Amino acid sequence: MNLKQLADLLELSPTTVSRALNGYPEVSEDTRRRVLAAAEAHHYSPNLRARSLATGRAMAIGHVIPVSTSHEIMNPVFADFIAGASEAYGKAGYDLHLTLIPDADQARIYRELGSRRAVDGVIVHSPGRGDARIAMLRASGLPFVVHGRATGEAAPYSWVDVNNRRAFERAAGHLCDLGHRRIALVNGLETLDFARRRREGFAVALAAHDVAPDPALMSSDEMTETNGYRAARAMLDEADPPTAFLVSSIISGTGVRRAVEERGLVTGRDVSIVIHDDDLSYFRNSDPAGEALFTATRSSVRLAGRLAAEMLLQLIARPESGPLTRLLEAELIVGRTTCAPRNPQKIGSR
Amino acid sequence: MNLKQLADLLELSPTTVSRALNGYPEVSEDTRRRVLAAAEAHHYSPNLRARSLATGRAMAIGHVIPVSTSHEIMNPVFADFIAGASEAYGKAGYDLHLTLIPDADQARIYRELGSRRAVDGVIVHSPGRGDARIAMLRASGLPFVVHGRATGEAAPYSWVDVNNRRAFERAAGHLCDLGHRRIALVNGLETLDFARRRREGFAVALAAHDVAPDPALMSSDEMTETNGYRAARAMLDEADPPTAFLVSSIISGTGVRRAVEERGLVTGRDVSIVIHDDDLSYFRNSDPAGEALFTATRSSVRLAGRLAAEMLLQLIARPESGPLTRLLEAELIVGRTTCAPRNPQKIGSR
DNA sequence: ATCTTTGCCCAAAGCGCTTTGGCTTTCCAG
DNA sequence: CTGGAAAGCCAAAGCGCTTTGGGCAAAGAT
Numbered sequence: 001m002n003l004k005q006l007a008d009l010l011e012l013s014p015t016t017v018s019r020a021l022n023g024y025p026e027v028s029e030d031t032r033r034r035v036l037a038a039a040e041a042h043h044y045s046p047n048l049r050a051r052s053l054a055t056g057r058a059m060a061i062g063h064v065i066p067v068s069t070s071h072e073i074m075n076p077v078f079a080d081f082i083a084g085a086s087e088a089y090g091k092a093g094y095d096l097h098l099t100l101i102p103d104a105d106q107a108r109i110y111r112e113l114g115s116r117r118a119v120d121g122v123i124v125h126s127p128g129r130g131d132a133r134i135a136m137l138r139a140s141g142l143p144f145v146v147h148g149r150a151t152g153e154a155a156p157y158s159w160v161d162v163n164n165r166r167a168f169e170r171a172a173g174h175l176c177d178l179g180h181r182r183i184a185l186v187n188g189l190e191t192l193d194f195a196r197r198r199r200e201g202f203a204v205a206l207a208a209h210d211v212a213p214d215p216a217l218m219s220s221d222e223m224t225e226t227n228g229y230r231a232a233r234a235m236l237d238e239a240d241p242p243t244a245f246l247v248s249s250i251i252s253g254t255g256v257r258r259a260v261e262e263r264g265l266v267t268g269r270d271v272s273i274v275i276h277d278d279d280l281s282y283f284r285n286s287d288p289a290g291e292a293l294f295t296a297t298r299s300s301v302r303l304a305g306r307l308a309a310e311m312l313l314q315l316i317a318r319p320e321s322g323p324l325t326r327l328l329e330a331e332l333i334v335g336r337t338t339c340a341p342r343n344p345q346k347i348g349s350r
Numbered sequence: 351m352n353l354k355q356l357a358d359l360l361e362l363s364p365t366t367v368s369r370a371l372n373g374y375p376e377v378s379e380d381t382r383r384r385v386l387a388a389a390e391a392h393h394y395s396p397n398l399r400a401r402s403l404a405t406g407r408a409m410a411i412g413h414v415i416p417v418s419t420s421h422e423i424m425n426p427v428f429a430d431f432i433a434g435a436s437e438a439y440g441k442a443g444y445d446l447h448l449t450l451i452p453d454a455d456q457a458r459i460y461r462e463l464g465s466r467r468a469v470d471g472v473i474v475h476s477p478g479r480g481d482a483r484i485a486m487l488r489a490s491g492l493p494f495v496v497h498g499r500a501t502g503e504a505a506p507y508s509w510v511d512v513n514n515r516r517a518f519e520r521a522a523g524h525l526c527d528l529g530h531r532r533i534a535l536v537n538g539l540e541t542l543d544f545a546r547r548r549r550e551g552f553a554v555a556l557a558a559h560d561v562a563p564d565p566a567l568m569s570s571d572e573m574t575e576t577n578g579y580r581a582a583r584a585m586l587d588e589a590d591p592p593t594a595f596l597v598s599s600i601i602s603g604t605g606v607r608r609a610v611e612e613r614g615l616v617t618g619r620d621v622s623i624v625i626h627d628d629d630l631s632y633f634r635n636s637d638p639a640g641e642a643l644f645t646a647t648r649s650s651v652r653l654a655g656r657l658a659a660e661m662l663l664q665l666i667a668r669p670e671s672g673p674l675t676r677l678l679e680a681e682l683i684v685g686r687t688t689c690a691p692r693n694p695q696k697i698g699s700r
Numbered sequence: 701a702t703c704t705t706t707g708c709c710c711a712a713a714g715c716g717c718t719t720t721g722g723c724t725t726t727c728c729a730g
Numbered sequence: 731c732t733g734g735a736a737a738g739c740c741a742a743a744g745c746g747c748t749t750t751g752g753g754c755a756a757a758g759a760t
Contacts, residue, residue: 001465002746013710018748028708043461048468049402050746053715058399060447067433074433076426076632083417083424086450095468097410098446100436111393115351117716118398118445223632225604230638251632254575254604261611282426282573282601288580352716363740368718378738400716403745467746704759713750723740730733 001044010038021046052117060095061085061312062119064109066126067100074100075223076251077301078125080280081147084305085123092313094120106133114140121312123147127193143315145308145324148194156323158315160308164194164276167297167330168201168246171274174295174332175244176209179340180272184217184242186231186252195220198248198276217242228255236263243341244272250283253294257337272338276330279303285335292335299330351394360388371396402467410445411435411662412469414459416476417450424450425573426601427651428475430630431497434655435473442663444470456483464490471662473497477543493665495658495674498544506673508665510658514544514626517647517680518551518596521624524645524682525594526559529690530622534567534592536581536602545570548598548626567592578605586613593691594622600633603644607687622688626680629653635685642685649680 007014012031020027020035027035038044052058063085065078082096089096097119101109110133113122121143124133130152137144138157146159175183185202188195199218206213216238219231228247235242236259245260247253253275260271267273277285277296285294292298311324357364362381370377370385377385388394402408413435415428432446439446447469451459460483463472471493474483480502487494488507496509525533535552538545549568556563566588569581578597585592586609595610597603603625610621617623627635627646635644642648661674 003748004746014747015710015712015749016708019709022748026708031708043465045462045465047403047746048466049399049408050715051748052399053397053403053717054746054748056715074429074631076429079424079426079429082448083450086448090451096448096450098432098436098448100433100446101440112395115393115395116398224634225632226634226636226638281424282575284574284576286576288576353718354716364717365719365740365742366738369739372718376738381738397716400745401718403747404716404718406745702760704757706757707755708753709755710753711751713748715746715748718743718745720743721741724738726737727735728733729735730731 001042006044010035058118058120059093060097060119061089062097062113062122064099067102076280077278080302081305084302085309087306088309110136114142121316123308128191129193143312143319145312147308150193158311158324160304160311160326162299162328162330164197165201168198169205170332171246171297172202172205176205176211180244181211182240182242184235184245186228186245186247186256187220188223188248190220202246223249223252225251225255228252229259232256232259247275250275250277250285268337268339270342274338292333295335295338296333297330298333299328351392356388356394360385408468408470409443410447410469411439412447412463412472414449417452426630427628430652431655434652435659437656438659460486464492471666473658478541479543493662493669495662497658500543508661508674510654510661510676512649512678512680514547515551518548519555520682521596521647522552522555526555526561530594531561532590532592534585534595536578536595536597536606537570538573538598540570552596573599573602575601575605578602579609582606582609597625600625600627600635618687618689620692624688642683645685645688646683647680648683649678
């Protein structure tokens, strides 16, 4: 059933039927009701490809997710971000195009995005430092919003980000205040901008508390459970092991906790752990009563997804509303995984 | 830059340019080279909407993911499944449309899918028992593949599934063979078909080993860490607590382990845990050396995604190749979380 | 009574591509 | 030298929708 058939059936022109369905005023209420009823009865719904071609709007947003060369693929953080973005798209009648691409094809894909006209805008995930995609997208003229920021990109662009630097500065500061001097950082991949900012915040806090940074207590890798476990295990094997861990994700944090407890140490008594909590729907950092488990810096990535999507939709509707930015602050939540270090005398002994 | 402009530039007709670009033989090699070079030079890429309209193929696959009424949204299992499917789509030049919809809108969305022509086929996620979506899709004429099966759906349809029943029968049987009699099941939502099959397999194994099922040792909920923790905690509070847990996901399994160890019990010594391992990229069930941690029934959901996608693409290319099915067997992997029960005398005492 | 507005509808053009059905030109067999 | 085949190209139709630019009554203004 297409528009013409429906029009023939109603003995109306396609023009009138189209206007009736799309709420234009040049059609009598009587006719509109008749058209809507017939469309409903015959399960008519417009061919989106034809509509797109005619209107010039695809009514779809592209999410391009880089697939790293390792086989760790789709980050749970993406999943929740996309769930948040979908809330906004659903309301606005937009679809979501998901493309997972190997790093190698990035340039081609981003260059083509604009001309293929399959989407009206793009969300850029996981920017690295001086990410080339931003320049490409700008050149393409396609509206876009970056989830995160790309240090080194001079010209303005729209983004939604968490204040990763401040979050990790506060978290590390909190551990220092508790008396910890051997604080480990189990970070995400530092080729990505957010992880670099987190490390900077971490370093700033240590410096402010006169704690010397120790490269042996800093690791950087994809935020999987296994990587968290592995990093923590190696650090606990050090001659002077950490008394506290600052971990970039609840998932790697779970691995850290496993390494700690495997040693017979008790989290929150012998060793402290602070995580960054993205408030993932399948990995909530709270007990059934709603109390936080891990001490954490919390910022919902799902919310970030929704905000980024809303921002993009606004940029599509009114491109002149110019580059928009939104910096979210993470809240520090004290849970059951932190306390003063077990042997505080160590502080003096160093 | 569109086709006509490119044609004008080359002083050729749009017809010839189109044929040159799409590899048709009615154009001289000389001209083809000239056209390809010009397309490259001017960053021409065809408008996909126009192409779709002309060819009648959308070159896109829809994934519709139900959003439950609770706020647990995007399952990591979906994420890995989609990552697998993307491998197949990428190779074949297909795009992926993702729609997250509340349960309430399901009927409308599925009915419209066919007529809106935005996708050439659909993957159905998380079927429930007698899932209405299957009948709707069949009526729409759109090719589709179900990830999982829907008991109660009489007519044939295409699906890719793991043999959940046998997997859980084997896992529970393994625990029985070790001497366990108090075996808990921490299952996924039993409104979903896979969870029901898992419970059936579990029940069959218990019956075969003359173990009476205890409703107090069976729970069913979304497979989050918190839910696993909560369920295990409640069961450990029982007068006659379980000596082993069979858990539907590595994520809830992590929660179960947390509950166990919080009690001061040692996993793999005092309490056994077997999980079903979907081989999630961000939650691998192996230590750095590649050894399994949890004893598990393993079946890669990413592989399932790839197989389902390939199946769907085949159905689109040759609809007459009829309903296809693929049943994957999970392998039982013995890790470090299982052993004979601590107090085997209990077996006799019951 | 005539002129203008308003309400309601329609024909036709166009979005950018593919594809059908020719139309030339060249080449070679007869 | 001619007829037919083959190679290489093109004009035009069409995919299903939206949108422009009227047209034609009926209603209101003069």
